[in-house]
Amino acid sequence: MALYNTPYDAANTAVRAFLTKIGEYYLERSFNTSSGLAKKDWLKIRDEIFEGCCAYCGVSGVKLQMDHLIMFNRQEFGLHHPGNIAPACSPCNKRTKNNNRKYNSWENHLSIICERNKSKEQFFDRWKRIKQHIDEGDFAYPKLTEGESKAIKIIASNLYERIKTEFESSIELYQELDKEFIK
DSSP states (O other): OOSSOOHHHHHHHHHHHHHHHHHHHHHTSOOOTTSHHHHHHHHHIIIIISTTBOTTTOOBSSOOEEEESSOSSTTTOOOOSGGGEEEEOTTTTSOOBOTTSOBOOHHHHHHHHHHHTTOGGGHHHHHHHHHHHHHSSTTOOOOOOHHHHHHHHHHHHHHHHHHHHHHHHHHHHHHHHIIIIIO
């Protein structure tokens, strides 16, 4: 829970809710990983596909968190979909940034982690497992057309700006009402 909530928090939450619903649209069912079939999907991805290991560093025997490979945010517009999640230990679930302060792709993130952990020889095996998970099998990530990707980006960006603006307008309205009726 945030210690200080801003209009940006509300807007980001709206974008994530939108990306969740679009992911569910392509999946053709709910993907609420806290229970039911979606939780079973997550456990299968974590325990069978990735053998209970962090997809990035390979550590096992620690609590693994769900990482969105294509980031679940308004910059990358990754969908909340089983083909877009992989298990990550807590340190690896903190996405690295490039020199421009933008988040790295999962591939660059993996490369940095393998280099940092002096396990460069593991890079290709881990990359191949993640790539296979994204592209193949029961959990393959939707192969979006360029038009679909652009539509998602445009709608999510518009939603972000509209929520942020609506929040700011609500504050201005309250201040105006406060002057007229309360003070």
